[in-house]
Amino acid sequence: MDAVNKKIAIAISLIGLVLIILMISTKFLEYMWFKALFGLWLFVFCSSVYRLTPLFKSRNPLTDFIQRDAQHLLLFSLMGFFDKKHGPDWLIIESIERITVKDDELIIHSNNERQFSASLPAKKVELDTFLKRILTDSEKQTITFD
Known part of the structure; x- marks a missing residue:
C-alpha cells in the first residue's frame, strides 16, 4: 500500500503543480470553477x-480489518479517502x-471458488504473524499459506 500511495501522492502533486502554474500564468483564479477545482485537488492531496504518515497506520491497526468469532472470519478493507473502510x-x-x-x-480463497481480497495497511510479515495468531493449530493445518 505504501508504494501505491507514494505513486498516487506523486501524481496528485504533479497535478497540483500544473494547477499552480495555471494559477500564476493565467487569470483562472478569477473563476469560481477553478477555485472549486483547486479545493478538490487540495482535499485529494x-x-x-x-x-503516508505514521498516524494513518496507528489509526488503522490490523485488528480493525481482520476479526474472528467462533466460526467466521470478518474482513474489512480500506477504500476511498482518509480512513474509510x-x-x-x-x-x-x-x-x-x-x-x-x-x-x-x-x-483468501475459499473452497466454493470465491476469492476475497482486502487492501490493508500492513506488511507481509505483520499479516502473517497476525493470521497465525488468530487461527487455531488445526485451522492452520487445513489452510495453505502462500
Whole structure:
C-alpha cells in the first residue's frame, strides 16, 4: 500500500503543480470553477499525503480489518479517502482453502471458488504473524499459506 500511495501522492502533486502554474500564468483564479477545482485537488492531496504518515497506520491497526468469532472470519478493507473502510466480508473459516499474503494485501480463497481480497495497511510479515495468531493449530493445518 505504501508504494501505491507514494505513486498516487506523486501524481496528485504533479497535478497540483500544473494547477499552480495555471494559477500564476493565467487569470483562472478569477473563476469560481477553478477555485472549486483547486479545493478538490487540495482535499485529494491531503488524503494522499495522510495515507503516508505514521498516524494513518496507528489509526488503522490490523485488528480493525481482520476479526474472528467462533466460526467466521470478518474482513474489512480500506477504500476511498482518509480512513474509510469497506466491509465486512464474512467467511466461514472451514471453507478457507488458501491464504495469500502480500505487502498491503490479503487474498483468501475459499473452497466454493470465491476469492476475497482486502487492501490493508500492513506488511507481509505483520499479516502473517497476525493470521497465525488468530487461527487455531488445526485451522492452520487445513489452510495453505502462500
